[in-house]
Amino acid sequence: MNEQKLIDIMSTKNYDLIVLTTRLNGAINGITIAWAMQTSIKPLLMTVALSPKRFSYNLVVESNIFALNYIPKDRKDIIGLFGYKSGRQVNKFENIEYFESQTGSPILKDAAAYLDCKVVDIYHSGDHDLFVGEVVEADYKSLDWFQSRDFKKKAA
Numbered sequence: 001m002n003e004q005k006l007i008d009i010m011s012t013k014n015y016d017l018i019v020l021t022t023r024l025n026g027a028i029n030g031i032t033i034a035w036a037m038q039t040s041i042k043p044l045l046m047t048v049a050l051s052p053k054r055f056s057y058n059l060v061v062e063s064n065i066f067a068l069n070y071i072p073k074d075r076k077d078i079i080g081l082f083g084y085k086s087g088r089q090v091n092k093f094e095n096i097e098y099f100e101s102q103t104g105s106p107i108l109k110d111a112a113a114y115l116d117c118k119v120v121d122i123y124h125s126g127d128h129d130l131f132v133g134e135v136v137e138a139d140y141k142s143l144d145w146f147q148s149r150d151f152k153k154k155a156a
């Protein structure tokens with residue numbers, strides 16, 4: 001296989017940019033994710049891929065809740081904050097306004113939309129695990145968050 005061509009293809013895909021948030025008891029955290037998709041209509045299921053290396057991974061395994069915060073196109077700073085720092089080292093919510101969802105996950109006030117989910121299944125998938133979440137609550141302010149990969153140049 002031509003490795004460079006594979007990298008070119010994988011680098012050209014567009015996808016939504018999302019901050020997955022969760023809460024375990026008093027601890028809240030968020031992580032930028034690109035790998036998320038709807039995998040059922042009834043019930044409405046969203047499946048996300050999380051690496052076991054992430055701080056967020058254990059929080060979701062233990063709490064069984066996560067929320068998907070869809071980030072507007074002009075807030076690439078949020079993608080950088082949640083995607084290039086770990087909650088092990090920093091409190092990513094220090095300067096972030098949020099409210100609590102029905103399940104308890106923090107919802108970013110700057111999110112364009114959110115889906116509040118309860119984990120119903122976990123599957124192994126290579127170096128990530130797939131968390132299947134049933135959506136229990138949803139709301140939006142705008143529907144303008146679809147991103148191209150140009151965020152890489154702009155993220156903080």
Ligand SMILES: Cc1cc2nc3c(=O)[nH]c(=O)nc-3n(C[C@H](O)[C@H](O)[C@H](O)COP(=O)(O)O)c2cc1C
Nearest residue numbers: 031032033034035050051054055056083085086087
């Ligand atoms: C654009 C972008 C997309 C990402 N997508 C994912 C993803 O789908 N799954 C994942 O496990 N990590 C993903 N990451 C990496 C995590 O966001 C990053 O490792 C983060 O610092 C982990 O935070 P945590 O240790 O507080 O959980 C992505 C990072 C960026 C910048």
